Amino acid sequence: MNKKIQIQDIGIRDFKETWEYQEVLFKEILDIKVKNRREDAGLDTPNHFLFVEHPHVYTLGKSGDMSNLLLSEEQLKEKGATFYKINRGGDITYHGPGQIVGYPILDLDNFFTDIHKYLRFLEEMVILTIAEYGINATRSKGETGVWLDVGTPFARKICAMGVRASRWVTMHGFALNVNADLGYFDNIIPCGIKGKAVTSLNVELGLEKVNEEEIKQKLLKHFKTLFEAEF
Template identity: 75%
Template structure:
């Protein structure tokens, strides 16, 4: 079991280019697992990755999502300087853009634990612990993956969206934490297909102009390492 996780910070990178890169890493792990099954006498350990990235304005729709939840046509998307992709993760529609920390763990869960439900809960816990360091109480909302604030009140709002894909215990896609995000872009979708639910950003909640994103990433890495008992390289 290889619990080493390679961190790669891709900076500002186009969504489709990043998706293609994820698919490449994802497929390489699947191929290696296939080789290991065929040759049990020369098993090679499978790698794990945690990609950090920031995307230009983009809306993505999960495989079970409803296109009606995008409230812009092609011309309006162009006016907003935004792109749109239908993708192969779970979940409905979401927005990615500047000021948002996106994390894509590409893990072979055979190296950790083979339980997708536990995996999602651990990702939520990483974010809950991270924002707790800033004095915010992150919570789960029953039946709605991600991290929320003020659950059970009229002011419930999502601060971190999640959607993953897994095959043979290998994961891709991940989480998007609003840190210094322009929340106006969420007005053009029904976020995650949930009507009447608002969104939040860390800087707005803290009443500051800008939160140090590098510091937030360091906290995410710290809690990821703690929960997954991982070693970062």
């Protein structure tokens, strides 16, 4: 089992371009798995972890409802945003500047074959990271992602998640609001959940800006421990 993960921070990158890059890495891993099965080749499968920041974009998962996008095509253009229907789970979400997006493209055969556990570990990575800033985040039953003040009228989501997996290979991932412009969330019903607010780490800390590079390092530290991975 290859527990080594190749980390790439690809900076500010168009969503579609990044999605296509994910697909290339995803296919490479699947092709090796097929070769191993057919030819008993015994080849190691690689694992990747991409950090990226997207220009303003809304994405709708395969089980999502178009009515959760509250903008017309013309209004999208006015806001400088794009829109894509994509092949992950979940409903609609927003990505944009000030948000740390992470795409682990892993062969879970190298770690554990349990998608539920995989999602819980991604949530735990975020929960542990923002706990270092004195913020108590938790899960919300039946709602993937990371939340604050669950069970109160002030419940709000700080990190959204949506993944795709095939033959235990993962793609897509999580989006953590660090210095995000929360106004863009007003144009959707986030994750299709009505009446739930969204927040960002800088808002919770009362800061103009949080150091995003520092957050990435903390995320990787907790990811490494949880997945018993090597970098």
